[in-house]
Amino acid sequence: MAQTMRPNTAASGSSGLFATDGKRHLLQETLLAVTLVLGVLAFVTGLFFHGLHLLSSWTGLAGIATGAYGQWISVTTRERFGLILGLGASAIGFFLGMAHGGLFGGLVM
Secondary structure (H helix, E strand, O other): OHHHOOOOHHHHOOOOOOOOOOOOOHHHHHHHHHHHHHHHHHHHHHHHOHHHHHHHHHHHHHHHHHHHHHHHHOOOHHHHHHHHHHHHHHHHHHHHHHHHOOOOOOOOO
């Protein structure tokens, strides 16, 4: 059991919060942050503010798109975990926005 004596350099390194392999992943971390922000915004506006269905549906759709691309290029498990949280919140916000009026509700006849 030689691995028990080896130090875990990836977890103890100061190379970023989401990099478990000891390397920086700036694009993936940016996509993670954008997906989480869009997901929270879509979820909150879709759940509590029914009149903001345009905002919740469009931010949800954008969060789904950025989260899907982030999942495609993600490297570490921590990135994937955060992206799944953001994707879930974005999808719920998107569906609530669609239920309350949709992407073009009231704008296109």
